[in-house]
Amino acid sequence: MTDPKDALALHTAMTRIRRFEERCVELYSAGDIRGFMHLCIGEEAVAVGVTAALGADDAVVSTYREHGHALARGIPMEALFAEMFGRTTGCSGGRGGSMHLFDAARRFYGGNAIVAGGIPLAVGLALADSYTARPQVTACLFGDGAFAEGEFHESLNLAALWGLPVVLCCENNRYAMGTSLARSHAQTDLALRAASYGVRSWAVDGMDAPAVRDAVRLAVDTARAGGGPCFLELRTYRFRAHSMYDADRYRERSEIAGWQEHDPLGALVADLDPDDVAAAEAAIAEEIDAAVAAAQAAPREPVADLTRHVLAER
């Protein structure tokens, strides 16, 4: 059993992510948010568990399913909503939108639309840290679809060869967009495959926030102590479709319902005082209302500025 205070903190952090995304769905349906949007509902334990195991100076490299990672890393909700609305107060100046959240001050290096695209970036950050003998670790989050990309395998090989301080966190939700892992990979044990590169690898219940945090802590401690990279297969499930445009016809409803019985929010609730949960929900609702109002009132970029940041400014 998790300590009740700890369980409440984890539960509140996951609830905050879920309510944030539920509001994003409403805003998207109303046409206030545009472009592509990928939700992490069902996968909140990964976001909260991974970030809770990192220090403020460690780096995070994320994927296009990154709202939860960004919130859990401490990017203010208002800056995230503003980014969704394309406002200048957004964390990427309103130019990135849902898929390109970025915050250098919090060492949050995106938000990357390219499958596996963040992995060489993470290995590069870890190489820089190792080269200059800094004690930081880089955590990289990506989906199981990354296993189909050459850059994943090249990056893993170099990270192992050079003993780099990087923790590779694979959110294995069993599907790469609409294709199940079993239809495209002969070996679906991802931890086993990563281990073949000489990287310490293990599988974790990705619906269990304390278990994710404990496993990532062990991996981070190993990497920081000079033990080289670690790979974690975080076995999870997204309750929603791949993106807002996906009709989700590739999964049985019964499969989704089965995973919803292991909802990461529900897993902790038994240890909690219902009054504490209700108070946290009320505070989150207030935070969301205020953040949306402030973000919607924020300015858009003037047309005259549109060519800024295209080339480096001197």
Ligand SMILES: Cc1ncc(C[n+]2csc(CCOP(=O)(O)OP(=O)(O)O)c2C)c(N)n1
């Ligand atoms: C290099 C590259 N190839 C193809 C795509 C198109 N694409 C977008 S998402 C996706 C599947 C990704 O799988 P995974 O990361 O496991 O995603 P999830 O199950 O969370 O949707 C693909 C092939 C892309 N974005 N980048």
